[in-house]
Each structure stands twice: as C-alpha cells, then as structure tokens.
Amino acid sequence: MTNTDNDTPVDDAPTPENAAAEADATEAPEGANDEAARLAEQVAAVQQDLLYARAETQNVRRRAEKEVADAHAYAATKFARDILSIADNLGRALAALSDEQRADEAIKPLVTGLEATERELMSVFERHGITRIASVGLPLDPNQHQAMLEIPSDKDPGTIVQEMQAGYMMKDRLLRPAMVAVAKAAE
Structure with missing residues (x-):
C-alpha cells in the first residue's frame, strides 16, 4: 500500500x-x-x-x-467499709442507754459526747457520699437488703419489718446491704 x-x-x-x-x-x-x-x-x-x-x-x-x-x-470504699463497724458500735451504745441513764446528770456529758460523735460521723459520711439505706416499711430489694429471717406479720409479705444492721451506699455503689427481717403471712 x-x-x-x-x-x-x-x-x-x-x-x-x-x-x-x-x-x-x-x-x-x-x-x-x-x-x-x-x-x-x-x-x-x-x-x-x-x-x-x-x-x-x-x-x-x-x-x-x-x-x-x-x-x-x-x-475510700475499703476505708468506708471499715468505718461502718465503728458507726454500728456507736449506734448500739446510744441505743443501749435507757431514758433513766440519759437523764442521769453523772453520765449526761458522756451521752452528749456520744451523740455529738455520731452526728459528726454521719456528717462525714454525707460529705463523702455515704448514705444509709432505708429499710423498715419498704419492700425487700435484693440489691440493697439481705433478708436474714421471716417474721409472721400483718404487713404485706416481703415488707421489711425490722432492721438488724444498717446498710450503706457510697454514691451509687453498695458498701454493705442492710440485714433485715421480712414479713410473711401469718398462719
């Protein structure tokens, strides 16, 4: 081409x-x-x-x-748990005092000191977000209460009728469950 x-x-x-x-x-x-x-x-x-x-x-x-x-x-969780026993003992000491003993002038300063110490301890708990768990009269909450026994009662079954040991929360965490007695139907 x-x-x-x-x-x-x-x-x-x-x-x-x-x-x-x-x-x-x-x-x-x-x-x-x-x-x-x-x-x-x-x-x-x-x-x-x-x-x-x-x-x-x-x-x-x-x-x-x-x-x-x-x-x-x-x-402070571990420390707070340790302090709870002190709060319990202080509460037991105050609960053990009778009205006559509270009125006795000889030990009135001791009672006043114990009450002031308990108020201060509760104030410290409050400042650090430690609160007591409400129990008596409320329904049992297994996340906050530990049922230790059942007591025949005219209350609704499952209602807490007695607190044997106070429970505490630290902010939104359980420090110790409240040990309680729960109502059961009377037979």
Missing part, C-alpha cells in the same frame, strides 16, 4: 518487531494498572488500619479516664 500524501510505501502488515512493540505498549499500561490497583488496595488497608488504631486509642483513653474518675470517686 502506498501513502497518498507523500508517496512513500507504508506497510500495514505487522512485523515481529512491530508486534512486540505493540504488545509491550499494551502490557505496560496493564502492568502499571495492576501495580496502581495493588497500591490503592494497600493504601485503603493502611487507612482502615489507621482508623481502627485511632478508634482503639480513643477507647483506651476513655476507659483510662473512666477508671481514674472511678478511682477518685470510690478510693
């Missing part, structure tokens, strides 16, 4: 050299596309890993902040 523009013969038939050159030209872009696709996959995987790492770091930070806040809020 001839080229009409400049009358030089043009061979349209593929020669082995032309075929190899054309194959290299088509393979090079395919190889480059494969490489680009592989690199794009790696970039996507690295980006996904980075997102997961950031999320995990944020979760670890939040968990650590919560643990620090809980540690501050509940640091």
